[in-house]
Amino acid sequence: MGVRKKASASVEKLYHIEKASIGAGGFATVHRARPKEKGRQTDGEAKGLIPETVAIKCIDKSKVPNLVAIEREVEVMRRIDHPHIIKMYECFNSPKRYYVVMEFLSGRSLFDRSAQQDSKGATCRWQA
Numbered sequence: 556m557g558v559r560k561k562a563s564a565s566v567e568k569l570y571h572i573e574k575a576s577i578g579a580g581g582f583a584t585v586h587r588a589r590p591k592e593k594g595r596q597t598d599g600e601a602k603g604l605i606p607e608t609v610a611i612k613c614i615d616k617s618k619v620p621n622l623v624a625i626e627r628e629v630e631v632m633r634r635i636d637h638p639h640i641i642k643m644y645e646c647f648n649s650p651k652r653y654y655v656v657m658e659f660l661s662g663r664s665l666f667d668r669s670a671q672q673d674s675k676g677a678t679c680r681w682q683a
Contacts, residue, residue, distance in 0.1 A: 587611075642658040
């Protein structure tokens with residue numbers, strides 16, 4: 556399978572990454588970023604212009620129990636193009652981290668939205 560990855564130094568050369576994170580999980584942090592070159596095209600399956608603001612997920616490989624699962628997730632994200640799923644634009648690899656450049660969505664997190672109450676006070680439930 557294998558995930559196609561760009562050279563590690565490229566992420567810093569191509570993006571202005573904000574130091575403060577906008578999200579964090581067990582083995583990754585997410586940062587808002589802006590491409591240094593406006594109008595740059597992606598070269599992955601999600602072809603098109605990279606927007607003015609993106610989210611970059613920084614995955615710490617030392618904290619990931621199964622790197623193959625992460626690579627599989629990135630490969631699936633690369634192939635999916637659906638209006639209800641965040642687009643992945645490109646992925647960078649370094650010896651210690653993966654950097655996944657994705658569509659940036661402002662507003663509350665999915666967790667916050669799933670816990671919101673409807674107008675009658677009932678908690679909204681999500682079903683697969």
